[in-house]
Amino acid sequence: MTGHGPVETPVFMPVGTQATVKALSNDEVKACGAEIILGNAYHLYLRPGLDIIGKAGGLHKFMGWDRPILTDSGGYQVFSLATLRKLSNEGAEFSSHIDGSKHFLTPEKAMDIQGVLGSDIMMTLDECVHYPAARDYVEQSLKLTTNWAKRSKAYLEKRQRSGGWKQLLFGIVQGSTYLDLRKEAVEELLAIGFDGYAIGGVSVGEPRNLIYEIAGYTAELLPRDKPRYLMGVGTPPDILEAIALGVDMFDCVVPTRNGRNGQAFTAAGDLQLRNAEFKEDFRPIDETCGCLACRNHSRAYIRHLFNTEELLGLRLVSLHNICFYVTLIGQARKAIEEDRFLDFKNAFVNGYNNKKEKA
Amino acid sequence: MTGHGPVETPVFMPVGTQATVKALSNDEVKACGAEIILGNAYHLYLRPGLDIIGKAGGLHKFMGWDRPILTDSGGYQVFSLATLRKLSNEGAEFSSHIDGSKHFLTPEKAMDIQGVLGSDIMMTLDECVHYPAARDYVEQSLKLTTNWAKRSKAYLEKRQRSGGWKQLLFGIVQGSTYLDLRKEAVEELLAIGFDGYAIGGVSVGEPRNLIYEIAGYTAELLPRDKPRYLMGVGTPPDILEAIALGVDMFDCVVPTRNGRNGQAFTAAGDLQLRNAEFKEDFRPIDETCGCLACRNHSRAYIRHLFNTEELLGLRLVSLHNICFYVTLIGQARKAIEEDRFLDFKNAFVNGYNNKKEKA
Numbered sequence: 001m002t003g004h005g006p007v008e009t010p011v012f013m014p015v016g017t018q019a020t021v022k023a024l025s026n027d028e029v030k031a032c033g034a035e036i037i038l039g040n041a042y043h044l045y046l047r048p049g050l051d052i053i054g055k056a057g058g059l060h061k062f063m064g065w066d067r068p069i070l071t072d073s074g075g076y077q078v079f080s081l082a083t084l085r086k087l088s089n090e091g092a093e094f095s096s097h098i099d100g101s102k103h104f105l106t107p108e109k110a111m112d113i114q115g116v117l118g119s120d121i122m123m124t125l126d127e128c129v130h131y132p133a134a135r136d137y138v139e140q141s142l143k144l145t146t147n148w149a150k151r152s153k154a155y156l157e158k159r160q161r162s163g164g165w166k167q168l169l170f171g172i173v174q175g176s177t178y179l180d181l182r183k184e185a186v187e188e189l190l191a192i193g194f195d196g197y198a199i200g201g202v203s204v205g206e207p208r209n210l211i212y213e214i215a216g217y218t219a220e221l222l223p224r225d226k227p228r229y230l231m232g233v234g235t236p237p238d239i240l241e242a243i244a245l246g247v248d249m250f251d252c253v254v255p256t257r258n259g260r261n262g263q264a265f266t267a268a269g270d271l272q273l274r275n276a277e278f279k280e281d282f283r284p285i286d287e288t289c290g291c292l293a294c295r296n297h298s299r300a301y302i303r304h305l306f307n308t309e310e311l312l313g314l315r316l317v318s319l320h321n322i323c324f325y326v327t328l329i330g331q332a333r334k335a336i337e338e339d340r341f342l343d344f345k346n347a348f349v350n351g352y353n354n355k356k357e358k359a
Numbered sequence: 360m361t362g363h364g365p366v367e368t369p370v371f372m373p374v375g376t377q378a379t380v381k382a383l384s385n386d387e388v389k390a391c392g393a394e395i396i397l398g399n400a401y402h403l404y405l406r407p408g409l410d411i412i413g414k415a416g417g418l419h420k421f422m423g424w425d426r427p428i429l430t431d432s433g434g435y436q437v438f439s440l441a442t443l444r445k446l447s448n449e450g451a452e453f454s455s456h457i458d459g460s461k462h463f464l465t466p467e468k469a470m471d472i473q474g475v476l477g478s479d480i481m482m483t484l485d486e487c488v489h490y491p492a493a494r495d496y497v498e499q500s501l502k503l504t505t506n507w508a509k510r511s512k513a514y515l516e517k518r519q520r521s522g523g524w525k526q527l528l529f530g531i532v533q534g535s536t537y538l539d540l541r542k543e544a545v546e547e548l549l550a551i552g553f554d555g556y557a558i559g560g561v562s563v564g565e566p567r568n569l570i571y572e573i574a575g576y577t578a579e580l581l582p583r584d585k586p587r588y589l590m591g592v593g594t595p596p597d598i599l600e601a602i603a604l605g606v607d608m609f610d611c612v613v614p615t616r617n618g619r620n621g622q623a624f625t626a627a628g629d630l631q632l633r634n635a636e637f638k639e640d641f642r643p644i645d646e647t648c649g650c651l652a653c654r655n656h657s658r659a660y661i662r663h664l665f666n667t668e669e670l671l672g673l674r675l676v677s678l679h680n681i682c683f684y685v686t687l688i689g690q691a692r693k694a695i696e697e698d699r700f701l702d703f704k705n706a707f708v709n710g711y712n713n714k715k716e717k718a
Contacts, residue, residue, distance in 0.1 A: 019663065023670040026655065048638070048663040055639055056659065064655040279407070280414055296385065296423040300415065304378065304407040311382040311670060 002036075002068040002120035003166055004060065009227060009248035010336075012239070012329040013038045013070060014322050015256065018047065019063040022256045023311075023318045026065050032291065032323035033330060036068040036120075038251045041113050042077035045103075046096050050116045058118030070170075070251070071119035072231075073110040076128045076200075087127070089144065107148040108155045115165055123198065124152035126172040131205040138176040145174050146188045153192050168195035170229060176201055177210055179217050186221040196227035199247070203233045212241055219246035236265055236328055237352055240345040243332050250329070255321030260314045262306045265324045269352055271299070273317060278303040291323035292316070361395075361427040361479035362525055363419065368586060368607035369695075371598070371688045372397045372429060373681050374615065377406065378422040381615045382670075382677045385424050391650065391682035392689060394426055395479075397610045400472045401433035401440070404462075405455050409475045417477030429529075429610070430478035431590075432469040435487045435559075446486070448506065466507040467514045474524055482557065483511035485531040490564040497535040504533045505547045512551050527554035529588060535560055536569055538576050545580040555586035558606070562591045571600055578605035595624055595687055596711055599704040602691050609688070614680030619673045621665045624683045628711055630658070632676060637662040650682040651675070 014021045014029055016037045021029050029037065039059055044050075048062075056062035059069055075092075078084060082094040091106030110125040126145040129138055149171045159165045171194035175181035189197060199218045202211050215230050219242075222228045229249035230242050239250055255265065262274040266286040271278070273285070284294040285302070293302070293316035305313030328348075335344035373380045373388055375396045380388050388396065398418055403409075407421075415421035418428055434451075437443060441453040450465030469484040485504040488497055508530045518524045530553035534540035548556060558577045561570050574589050578601075581587045588608035589601050598609055614624065621633040625645040630637070632644070643653040644661070652661070652675035664672030687707075694703035 018667045018669055019660070020669045020671045023674075025651065025671060025674070027651070043667075047667050048659070052639055052659060052663070056641055056657070062657075062660055062663075064660070280411055282415055292384065292386070298415070298421075300407070300411060301378070301421055301423070304411070304421075308377045308402075308406050310377055310379045311673065312379045312384060314670065315382075315384070315674075 002168060004066065004068040004120050005035075007036050007068055008333060010243050010329050010332055011035060011249055012325045013249065013251040014325075015040075015251055015253045016063070016065070016069075017253075018043050019053075019059060021318075021322065023260065023314050024256075024322065026063070028292070028319050029322060030067070032319070033326045034067070034322065036070060037065060039069050039071045039117060039119060040074070040077065041071050041110065041117065042074035042081070044071075044117060045074060045113050046098055050113060054116045058116070060118060068120040069117075070121040071114045071117050071123065073123045073125040074105055074113065075110070075123075075125045076231075078105055079128050080130075087144075089147065091125075092127075107151040111152055111155050111159070114167070115159065119167060121168045121170060121196070122156070123170050124149045124172055124194075126174055126200055128201050128204065129174060129176050130201075131177065131210075133176045135178055135181075138174075138178055138181055142174055142181055142185055145172070146185065149189055149194075150192055153194070170194055170196040170198050170227070172198040172200040172231070173218050173222075174201045175218075177206060177214060179214070182214065182218050183221060186218065190223070194226070196229060196249075197222045198229040198231050198249075200231050202230065208238075211238070212245065215242050215247060216245035222246075236325070237349045239325070239329065240332060240348055243329075243336075244342065244345055252325075255325045256318045259318035259321040262302075262313070262317060263321075264302075264317050265321050267328075267348060267351055269354075273299060273302050273313075274306045275303070285317075285320050286324070289320065289323065289327075291320050293320040361527060363425065363427040363479050364394075366395050366427055367692060369602050369688050369691055370394060370608055371684045372608065372610040373684075374399075374610055374612045375422070375424070375428075376612075377402050378412075378418060380677075380681065382619065382673050383615075383681065385422070387651070387678050388681060389426070391678070392685045393681065396424060396426070396428055398428050398430045398476060398478060399433070399436065400430050400469065400476065401436035403430075403476060404433060404472050405457055409472060413475045417475070419477060427479040428476075429480040430473045430476050430482065432482045432484040433464055433472065434469070434482075434484045435590075437464055438487050439489075446503075448503065450484075451486075466510040470511055470514050470518070473526070474518065478526060480527045480529060480555070481515075482529050483508045483531055483553075485533055485559055487560050487563065488533060488535050489560075490536065490569075492535045494537055494540075497533075497537055497540055501533055501540055501544055504531070505544065508548060508553075509551055512553070529553055529555040529557050529586070531557040531559040531590070532577050532581075533560045534577075536565060536573060538573070541573065541577050542580060545577065549582070553585070555588060555608075556581045557588040557590050557608075559590050561589065562593060567597075570597070571604065574601050574606060575604035581605075595684070596708045598684075598688065599691060599707055602688075602695075603701065603704055611684075614684045615677045618677035618680040621662075621672070621676060622680075623661075623676050624680050626687075626707060626710055628713075632658060632661050632672075633665045634662070644676075644679050645683070648679065648682065648686075650679050652679040 086093040107125040114122040171189040230247040278299040281299040335341040445452040466484040473481040530548040637658040640658040694700040
């Protein structure tokens, strides 16, 4: 239960980096059945800036989205997109990727930013370590992340005592590929106590089998009565495999980013709609899909739109993909309720991969 | 009355150059109240090509639009966008602006192309002369255009006798800025006889007062019981002025092209939403507008979307502008029915221009 209503899990959160799920309207995202979206604190802090979002009355009002929002802390972008200038126990000094301006992000400031955004679920500031990473670097980094998690919780409690903030706070398990460090991180976060736990630092360059190994091992250690959120993952089979491993929440740019490149997801594998093979294919992307793109338009038409660089092409495939992800995870939820999830997952993964191999 | 239903005039036709009104879905264009759109034969002939549109069952089915469509003949693009290689009485040889491939367009081929597209209203092939043009060139050109108009009508009648084609055909009045040549052109076209008459070769570089002079002079000569269509015009005041001069039909890329650049039209003048003045302006584009953009979003939000190059920005302003144009012309229609059009037009034009002068 969040400040903007309940969220049933497992759930997929479309990514609305800059206060918009790329190429889509709120109505379209809602029509797909999305219950919650993700916003990026780093991007929104830089543009339009907290001043403007604050005056608008928070991110929900600024962008016109009335369902729950989860915001990340900005840590991931500071360590990947911005130029990191100085990292200390206190926080991270970085230069904006847009104009080079200098900023200093601390765990407390990350909470303040998310407080102004008014998200329903906030994330603690952490250091996201990329793959591969040396063990001693990861050990040091984990100390920092745990310390920041403690400070985040303490700061939130102080703000909640002084009134006004009712947001949930999730901690993030780091530890790279070192399972014993993941275990240590879980224990330390559990000792602090959060409303939910994210598995971070996966899908950062490591092979797929390692993603599953880390996600499965970590999810198993986390309490079953709190949401377990695997950050930034993944393809449709990845998501079902992770649900089987105990994960409840997902976000990923794949449906929109790949959609903008013409890649459409279906249960029978994905289609690259720019390809000449679809020139005279007058079937919808997916006969079984009820989205606007599949109800009204053919593969041949969408290929023409990409071929002529018409924006409606990006829109239609982004929309279809978001609907596909949200529908898939809804089917997974139903299969779990009906105690037939593993059959559902195996059938889907086989169907998806068979087509890919045939193609 | 067209093959896809009636069209009430005066009417504004959103431009769907490449089988899509740029950035918008059919549902959005319909929700604005658009009754008919325009398709460009030249673009569609080159991409996706007639073969594909033919197999799809025509342009309506290919793009999923079930209301009337008017197609131009391709002449305008051959004389402006393509490289014209050879112009003769027989037709125009040109190289595609996309891949340089050579094509030959005749009046009969322009009819065949529009026949495959299956538009409800077809246009005759003409030579669109740009401004300024020497009188003797325009005289020669007009002979060509009249000859092509005759051949178009003869070819259509032959096709209609052999069955299958039920499309309307409009002739196009050329003659540049020479009013006596415009008059001659009208007389020749009336002798041939068309379902409607377009005023072409305006808004091709000449000053605004000349546009009005030519449009008014020509519209006056054309029969009142047939649609009079002013091609490619214009701004909101241009359209109302032209209605006052007797024009019934309009198409223009301004609402979508300018919308993609952040220019939004309102009755109080236009807004350049990229401007910093809208950074903290939480009002809708237009308080009186019921479009999706104005119902759900603020100027500050839309400015942020343009500032961060988010596609939703182009979408929202394109949508608002199409709704604005269609609504404006609907208001004009009502004012005509209620015999108060001139008051309506004068009030609008004054309100629109006053704001512009203040800004």
